[in-house]
Amino acid sequence: MPKPLTFAVPKGRILDEALPLMARAGVVPETEFHDKKSRALSFDCENSDMRLIRVRAFDVATFVAHGAAQVGIVGSDVVEEFNYSDLYAPVDLDIGHCRLSVAEPVGEEGGALPSHLRIASKYPNLTRRHFEKLGVQAEVVKLNGAMELAPSLGLSSRIVDLVSTGRTLKENGLVETSRILDISARLIVNRAALKTDERVGALVEAFRALVSEKAAA
Numbered sequence: 001m002p003k004p005l006t007f008a009v010p011k012g013r014i015l016d017e018a019l020p021l022m023a024r025a026g027v028v029p030e031t032e033f034h035d036k037k038s039r040a041l042s043f044d045c046e047n048s049d050m051r052l053i054r055v056r057a058f059d060v061a062t063f064v065a066h067g068a069a070q071v072g073i074v075g076s077d078v079v080e081e082f083n084y085s086d087l088y089a090p091v092d093l094d095i096g097h098c099r100l101s102v103a104e105p106v107g108e109e110g111g112a113l114p115s116h117l118r119i120a121s122k123y124p125n126l127t128r129r130h131f132e133k134l135g136v137q138a139e140v141v142k143l144n145g146a147m148e149l150a151p152s153l154g155l156s157s158r159i160v161d162l163v164s165t166g167r168t169l170k171e172n173g174l175v176e177t178s179r180i181l182d183i184s185a186r187l188i189v190n191r192a193a194l195k196t197d198e199r200v201g202a203l204v205e206a207f208r209a210l211v212s213e214k215a216a217a
């Protein structure tokens with residue numbers, strides 16, 4: 001018996017959109033996966049030698065890059081932030097759309113860029129890379145959520161965060177001033193596993209076919 005294939009998925013919002021797609025690719029977790037009270041993190045899949053692990057979004061990329069999981073689903077924001085050489089993102093799943101943007105307090109936008117800025121973000125690498133291109137040295141204060149509080153409390157002058165409807169920015173007195181990256185969820189695989197395990201290639205083809213079907217419909 002080959003070792004079960006491990007498929008990593010994020011806990012939160014991408015999952016709702018990903019599950020129907022996964023089901024059409026034959027990846028269906030056991031019913032306990034849907035039990036909100038369950039504390040299990042690893043789940044068998046119906047009719048297959050696959051298991052699903054449910055981890056934080058950033059950790060999906062880490063598990064797959066290190067080969068601890070062979071396959072995963074994660075936002076392209078996470079793929080770009082880490083830029084792991086052992087991680088390959090062959091399929092854009094056309095779900096989980098949002099953008100990574102710079103935001104500033106309303107009324108303070110539009111001034112000339114200084115040579116140094118303090119910015120709160122969950123994405124230190126993407127933030128530094130973006131501001132480097134503008135000739136600005138970005139000092140990033142790493143936060144894991146509620147970034148929107150940072151400017152009003154004097155922690156940073158701007159934030160770099162995910163924006164979807166724009167409601168969170170608006171309700172916290174911020175305005176989007178530039179867009180760094182358009183984001184969607186990707187199927188990701190470990191490069192070595194893709195070369196050595198034909199089940200990984202078969203999954204890539206299954207998801208690719210589903211996405212092209214949807215695009216043609």
Ligand SMILES: Nc1ncnc2c1ncn2[C@@H]1O[C@H](COP(=O)(O)OP(=O)(O)OP(=O)(O)O)[C@@H](O)[C@H]1O
Nearest residue numbers: 010011012013014015056057075096097098162164
């Ligand atoms: N409005 C949005 N806000 C945040 N993320 C979004 C939004 N729309 C889509 N996404 C995508 O969802 C991903 C977050 O996924 P998800 O919420 O499933 O992860 P999580 O494990 O709950 O995250 P966390 O580690 O922050 O708790 C982001 O990386 C991004 O690609």
Ligand SMILES: O=P(O)(O)OC[C@H]1O[C@H](OP(=O)(O)OP(=O)(O)O)[C@H](O)[C@@H]1O
Nearest residue numbers: 145146161162163164165166167168169
């Ligand atoms: O433009 P909007 O539609 O308002 O969405 C953007 C918000 O959603 C995300 O947070 P999330 O809800 O994932 O919570 P988090 O702070 O725990 O990351 C993101 O960090 C923003 O705060």
